[in-house]
Amino acid sequence: MWFMRQAGRYLPEYRAVREKAGSFLDLCYNPELAAEVTIQPLRRYDLDAAILFADILVVPHAMGLPLKFAEGEGPVLGTVRSMQELDRLKPVVESYEVRQVCRTVALTRSQLAPHLALIGFCGAPWTVASYMVGGGSSDRVMAKVAAYQRQPWFCALIDRLVQESIDYLSAQADAGAQAVQIFDSWAGDLVASELEEFVLKPLAAIVAGVKSRHPGLPVIVFARGIGMGQRKAAAISGANAIGVETEYDLTELPKDVVVQGNLDPVALLAGAEVAATEVRRICAAVDPQRHIFNLGHGIRLGTDPSAVGAVVDAVRRCDG
Amino acid sequence: MWFMRQAGRYLPEYRAVREKAGSFLDLCYNPELAAEVTIQPLRRYDLDAAILFADILVVPHAMGLPLKFAEGEGPVLGTVRSMQELDRLKPVVESYEVRQVCRTVALTRSQLAPHLALIGFCGAPWTVASYMVGGGSSDRVMAKVAAYQRQPWFCALIDRLVQESIDYLSAQADAGAQAVQIFDSWAGDLVASELEEFVLKPLAAIVAGVKSRHPGLPVIVFARGIGMGQRKAAAISGANAIGVETEYDLTELPKDVVVQGNLDPVALLAGAEVAATEVRRICAAVDPQRHIFNLGHGIRLGTDPSAVGAVVDAVRRCDG
Numbered sequence: 001m002w003f004m005r006q007a008g009r010y011l012p013e014y015r016a017v018r019e020k021a022g023s024f025l026d027l028c029y030n031p032e033l034a035a036e037v038t039i040q041p042l043r044r045y046d047l048d049a050a051i052l053f054a055d056i057l058v059v060p061h062a063m064g065l066p067l068k069f070a071e072g073e074g075p076v077l078g079t080v081r082s083m084q085e086l087d088r089l090k091p092v093v094e095s096y097e098v099r100q101v102c103r104t105v106a107l108t109r110s111q112l113a114p115h116l117a118l119i120g121f122c123g124a125p126w127t128v129a130s131y132m133v134g135g136g137s138s139d140r141v142m143a144k145v146a147a148y149q150r151q152p153w154f155c156a157l158i159d160r161l162v163q164e165s166i167d168y169l170s171a172q173a174d175a176g177a178q179a180v181q182i183f184d185s186w187a188g189d190l191v192a193s194e195l196e197e198f199v200l201k202p203l204a205a206i207v208a209g210v211k212s213r214h215p216g217l218p219v220i221v222f223a224r225g226i227g228m229g230q231r232k233a234a235a236i237s238g239a240n241a242i243g244v245e246t247e248y249d250l251t252e253l254p255k256d257v258v259v260q261g262n263l264d265p266v267a268l269l270a271g272a273e274v275a276a277t278e279v280r281r282i283c284a285a286v287d288p289q290r291h292i293f294n295l296g297h298g299i300r301l302g303t304d305p306s307a308v309g310a311v312v313d314a315v316r317r318c319d320g
Numbered sequence: 321m322w323f324m325r326q327a328g329r330y331l332p333e334y335r336a337v338r339e340k341a342g343s344f345l346d347l348c349y350n351p352e353l354a355a356e357v358t359i360q361p362l363r364r365y366d367l368d369a370a371i372l373f374a375d376i377l378v379v380p381h382a383m384g385l386p387l388k389f390a391e392g393e394g395p396v397l398g399t400v401r402s403m404q405e406l407d408r409l410k411p412v413v414e415s416y417e418v419r420q421v422c423r424t425v426a427l428t429r430s431q432l433a434p435h436l437a438l439i440g441f442c443g444a445p446w447t448v449a450s451y452m453v454g455g456g457s458s459d460r461v462m463a464k465v466a467a468y469q470r471q472p473w474f475c476a477l478i479d480r481l482v483q484e485s486i487d488y489l490s491a492q493a494d495a496g497a498q499a500v501q502i503f504d505s506w507a508g509d510l511v512a513s514e515l516e517e518f519v520l521k522p523l524a525a526i527v528a529g530v531k532s533r534h535p536g537l538p539v540i541v542f543a544r545g546i547g548m549g550q551r552k553a554a555a556i557s558g559a560n561a562i563g564v565e566t567e568y569d570l571t572e573l574p575k576d577v578v579v580q581g582n583l584d585p586v587a588l589l590a591g592a593e594v595a596a597t598e599v600r601r602i603c604a605a606v607d608p609q610r611h612i613f614n615l616g617h618g619i620r621l622g623t624d625p626s627a628v629g630a631v632v633d634a635v636r637r638c639d640g
Contacts, residue, residue, distance in 0.1 A: 054350075063367050077427075141586055141589065144584075144586045144590075145586060145589050145590045148586070148587055148590035148594045149590050149594060188567060190569050191566060191569070191584070192601060193601075225567070226567075227547035227567060227568075228548065228568075228569050228572060231567075246511060246547070247508060247546075247547060248509070248547075249548050249549075252548060264511070266461055266465060266468070267468055269461065269465050270464075270465045270469050271469065274468045274469060281513075307326035
């Protein structure tokens with residue numbers, strides 16, 4: 001059991017560190033403080049894993065695109081919309097940004113109790129590319145048009161992100177990450193051949209690439225919102241576990257798939273009783289031996305930390 | 321074949337009428353101009369049906385909530401968050417707003433060629449309630465929390481919207497609408513028992529209520545984004561046809577269901593060739609006798625009107 005965005009603004013101790021760090025990116029690239037916020041939720045809750053504190057836009061930033069997070073607004077990222085702009089980007093592995101993230105991984109691993117796992121992560125090519133094409137905007141229309149048109153520069157951008165993601169995840173594993181998750185937050189944008197081409201194939205390529213360098217490393221693929229496509233993701237991605245969104249009916253996946261998810265983060269806003277009811281519904285739907293308890297999306301700002309505790313307790317009661 | 325938002329800002333002739341009318345709501349409540357924009361796309365394209373030009377927020381507006389559409393922003397709607405606020409609302413049928421919409425229906429029917437169908441519509445209770453709770457915001461978190469908590473005022477609001485929707489759709493049918501669609505744009509927010517309680521049951525109740533007064537009237541239910549829930553919607557809603565979102569795999573519905581959808585409106589932005597490829601993929605996946613060709617979402621601002629024409633041609637070629 002772990003929760004997406006378990007380290008975050010809903011926790012007062014996170015907000016205190018964040019204030020000390022400066023900007024959100026300052027925190028991401030400060031190994032001591034990033035390790036601290038990564039570990040914070042494990043002090044409060046009986047979770048099984050820590051998830052590295054970083055951002056999916058570290059990769060384009062490390063490739064050389066300017067990046068800013070304006071307070072209260074979304075990210076502003078330099079754009080890539082041609083082969084020339086793509087060719088200018090640098091490999092991530094030698095970058096300051098990735099070095100700092102890997103220091104965070106190493107420091108967290110050294111400070112974390114040995115029985116707790118440390119999970120690394122990256123964004124998936126489709127999701128990261130959609131931000132690179134859209135300049136950080138969450139509007140994926142330009143990326144989607146480029147995908148439909150099979151623009152050569154867009155296909156090359158996806159291929160490049162596959163390679164950079166393999167390098168980035170491998171570096172995290174070298175630094176001490178014991179599992180990795182690939183977040184494809186906007187995978188649900190695509191269907192049919194575009195889903196295959198720009199979501200499922202790149203995910204499978206990253207899983208294969210990471211496993212060729214780190215054969216035993218568990219990889220979790222979270223292609224959010226692809227609904228009926230999750231069966232295909234389970235069949236072809238090569239992942240050890242499949243993350244599913246809140247809207248996914250857990251009973252639809254074949255019984256031999258390890259599934260991660262899918263409690264609604266909004267249920268935590270509705271109070272401990274509602275959240276515990278949802279926990280029981282989810283636990284009844286899956287084989288506990290093949291289930292990583294998690295949310296279907298990140299913990300929301302404004303969530304009462306005690307509601308998270310109530311969920312952890314409810315999950316442990318289901319296990320017992 | 322018809323298209324959601326086929327009358328709209330992508331058409332220059334629409335923008336000309338809109339300018340003449342004043343605000344968006346002025347246009348909705350001006351029967352002559354609203355009938356004109358309803359008919360406009362039928363002059364350009366070989367479509368089979370016109371869809372009434374109105375808005376899903378007509379119902380809360382007619383119930384007495386203040387409503388404004390700020391230019392370039394979303395709607396601002398008075399809120400309902402308690403039983404007292406709900407009790408203050410009026411029945412829609414005697415309202416100015418609904419009378420004007422029904423005049424639009426009658427005028428459109430009288431001006432439309434006899435072989436073309438006129439489709440009326442309303443918003444579904446969950447979607448309309450989410451705007452009423454959120455004050456017009458597209459953030460449905462407050463409504464979702466109320467739903468999870470089974471707040472008595474929220475359940476009563478849903479029940480009330482079921483009744484008002486039946487009255488509203490019946491009035492449209494009396495005025496000349498030959499089919500009606502119920503738009504549940506945010507149905508995909510809910511899963512499990514909340515989906516049953518606040519989406520599927522209210523939709524079924526409206527279908528049953530409308531059919532008890534207008535037994536022959538075809539009713540289309542479009543619960544957008546419910547994915548695997550569409551099979552259940554088809555089974556229990558009592559609708560004549562099930563509208564499905566772009567992300568839905570059309571082959572997943574049982575063969576005896578009439579399905580409407582699900583071309584991606586973004587494919588139209590990617591050009592005529594991409595759009596025609598998508599049309600062929602969709603037509604190959606369904607029995608043309610049980611398929612109403614449509615989009616999975618409304619036509620987007622910025623769509624080239626000639627791309628819509630290319631889609632119509634491609635569909636007609638599939639039919640032939």
